[in-house]
Amino acid sequence: RQQPAIYAPPVQGDPSGYGQPQPQMFDQGLYGAYALQSQQPLSLLLKICPLIDELSLYDVVNTPGVAMDLSHISTPAKVTGFLPKDDGMKNAFTGADVVVIPAGIPRKPGMTRDDLFKINAGIVRDLIKGVAEHCPKAFVLIISNPVNSTVPIAAEVLKGAGVFDPKKLFGVTTLDVVRAETFVAAVTGAKDPSKCKIPVIGGHSGETIVPLFSQSEPKADIPEDKLNDLTYRVQFGGDEVVKAKEGAGSATLSMAFAGYRFAEKIIKAVNGESGIVETTYIYLPGVEGGDEIAKETGCDYFSVPVELGPEGAKKAHNVVSLANDYEKKLLEACYKGLKGNIEKGIEFVKNPP
Numbered sequence: 001r002q003q004p005a006i007y008a009p010p011v012q013g014d015p016s017g018y019g020q021p022q023p024q025m026f027d028q029g030l031y032g033a034y035a036l037q038s039q040q041p042l043s044l045l046l047k048i049c050p051l052i053d054e055l056s057l058y059d060v061v062n063t064p065g066v067a068m069d070l071s072h073i074s075t076p077a078k079v080t081g082f083l084p085k086d087d088g089m090k091n092a093f094t095g096a097d098v099v100v101i102p103a104g105i106p107r108k109p110g111m112t113r114d115d116l117f118k119i120n121a122g123i124v125r126d127l128i129k130g131v132a133e134h135c136p137k138a139f140v141l142i143i144s145n146p147v148n149s150t151v152p153i154a155a156e157v158l159k160g161a162g163v164f165d166p167k168k169l170f171g172v173t174t175l176d177v178v179r180a181e182t183f184v185a186a187v188t189g190a191k192d193p194s195k196c197k198i199p200v201i202g203g204h205s206g207e208t209i210v211p212l213f214s215q216s217e218p219k220a221d222i223p224e225d226k227l228n229d230l231t232y233r234v235q236f237g238g239d240e241v242v243k244a245k246e247g248a249g250s251a252t253l254s255m256a257f258a259g260y261r262f263a264e265k266i267i268k269a270v271n272g273e274s275g276i277v278e279t280t281y282i283y284l285p286g287v288e289g290g291d292e293i294a295k296e297t298g299c300d301y302f303s304v305p306v307e308l309g310p311e312g313a314k315k316a317h318n319v320v321s322l323a324n325d326y327e328k329k330l331l332e333a334c335y336k337g338l339k340g341n342i343e344k345g346i347e348f349v350k351n352p353p
């Protein structure tokens with residue numbers, strides 16, 4: 001057995017995006033419709049990854065059907081789908097090496113990611129309790145919003161269970177990097193957007209997302225008059241999708257690509273491939289090089305380019321100190337917002353509402 005991966009798809013309660021989960025939504029079929037829409041793209045990408053030999057899907061609805069459908073694809077991964085009944089979480093999580101969590105409700109136009117906290121915080125907390133109990137050594141990749149707060153929530157739950165390894169907990173901010181690559185290429189005319197490496201650091205919402213175009217490799221030639229618009233597009237790219245979907249959710253396809261890209265990098269690093277660096281939101285004091293960045297930013301959780309190795313996060317790269325004056329101003333706003341988001345997540349676990 002090589003590298004089993006677990007994908008814990010959305011465990012959302014209210015597809016409308018408002019209020020508390022309502023049991024009757026199951027009857028209305030709304031819940032299922034949304035869960036189906038958001039869980040499938042990432043599951044499909046993971047199923048066709050040749051590095052994965054077991055894929056377990058866990059959700060409150062639909063997983064047996066989605067797993068059956070995926071299982072007909074002629075790739076090595078063995079797929080199973082679990083529901084909460086019959087010890088589903090235990091069966092899905094036990095033996096997992098990697099757990100990917102995109103669970104939770106999505107935004108509607110006009111909402112911020114922080115508006116999702118009320119429902120998604122509890123969902124992430126409960127899934128992480130399952131991780132702590134059934135696969136405490138797994139690498140945990142958190143996609144669920146608000147990532148700025150759900151990662152600290154996960155860390156606190158794992159700490160409480162005595163199984164926290166900061167090298168193995170990651171907030172997936174890859175979509176911000178993917179968007180920066182795409183939007184910059186649209187301005188510079190580069191043929192293959194993925195060839196330009198752009199660190200996008202900080203957190204994963206609005207002004208806490210800070211693209212460091214000055215650190216692009218190769219150097220991106222961005223005209224001065226395009227810089228503000230480009231920065232705004234990266235910071236609020238998620239809102240573009242939410243608006244275009246007109247209430248039907250947020251990014252699921254580009255997010256699946258980003259989640260998959262990061263999961264694949266982790267698996268490759270764990271399998272011994274060296275030189276892999278990907279930007280991700282981590283608990284800085286627990287990773288080599290992180291203390292210095294935490295001191296400089298005043299934030300214990302921060303997204304920076306991180307070298308990945310067999311143990312997970314090997315080294316955090318301090319690109320913060322390389323920011324130019326324009327980017328330093330963006331960083332000031334980032335620190336302010338991010339500190340509050342982190343504190344909110346920690347409080348949620350320490351003093352439950």
Ligand code: LMR
Nearest residue numbers: 107145175238239250251
């Ligand atoms: C995104 O960046 O697209 C996701 O975080 C979803 C969202 O709410 O914007």
